[in-house]
Amino acid sequence: MPAGGGCAWSRRSSPVVPEHPLVPVLQGVGAxxxxxxxxxxxxxICSDGSLQPEGLADQAVDLGLEHFAVTDHHSVAALAPLRRRLAQHRERGLGVPTLWSGVEISCLLEGCLVHVLGLGFDPDHPALGPYLQGSAVVGKALRAEAVRRAIHAAGGLALLAHPARYRLPYHLLIAAAAELGFDGAEAFYDYEQGQRWRPSPLVCDAIAAQLSRLGLLTSCGTDTHGLGLGGR
Structure with missing residues (x-):
């Protein structure tokens, strides 16, 4: 990461899982x-997207991404074909990004239905098994604390997805997530969902500032459901 600019390193206190190899990457996330x-x-297409895993891997290489994760809802089925396609690109001598395991899990936080991004976990860990069956769980396992525990048990990081998209104010949800031991949240997100992705002004800066005050990690993503990684 460069020393200056919008993607510069930031200084925050240690997150819940400070030794996780993805932590230094997320510490450098900027707008x-x-x-x-x-x-x-x-x-x-392994959840509600339009891209084949191989097509998404091709675009990641073409864009020159350095790190990425596919976060299908309650599924890691795309992970194996993504790895195979990236290996093919690597064998042809192309530079490929680092692929991290990812998933988007529904849960209840402060009585509000939210989404949690699990990143950098062991996809075969039994703790995550109930959350990788293609749909949301029910009962106590739906609670945010239970989801956070499962992600951490599998060696991953738990981050609140797009905090300003829910019926409760983002600052309350982020504070509640922090109390439950979440590692961070998605700070930079296009809430206007334009054709070309850009972080929404003011709200993203406010979210990033709150995360920094709390010593939490920041993430970013396009939330692509369509055919191009440049937008949603």
Whole structure:
């Protein structure tokens, strides 16, 4: 990461899982990192996206991404074909981004239905099994604390997705997530959902500032459901 600019390193206190290898990457997330360098929120046909996993991998290589994760809803089915396609690109001598395991899980936080991004976890860990069956769980397992525990048990990071998209104010949800031991939240997101992704002014800056005050990690992503990684 460069020493200056919108994707510069930031200084925050240690998150819940400080030794996780993804932490240094997320500590460097800024408003200009997505969609050209980092993308930790996108979807394939394995949930509600339009891209084949292989097509998404091709676009990630073409864009020159450095790190990315596919976060299909309650599924990691795209992970194996993504890895195979990236390996093919690597064998041809192309530079490929680092692929991290990812998933988007529904849960209840402060009585509000929200989404949690799990990143950098062991996809075969049994703790995550109930959350990778293609649909949301029910009962106590739906609670945000239970989801956070499962992601951490699998060695991953738990981040609140697009905090300003819910019926409760983002600052309340972020504070509640912090109390439950979440590692951070998605700070930079296009709430206007334009054709070309750009972080929404004011709200994203406010979210990033709150995360910094709390010593939490920041993430960014296009939340792509369509055919291009440059937008939603």
């Amino acid at each position: 200009s990192c997505c969609p050209g360098r980092l993308n930790f929120h996108c979807h394939t």
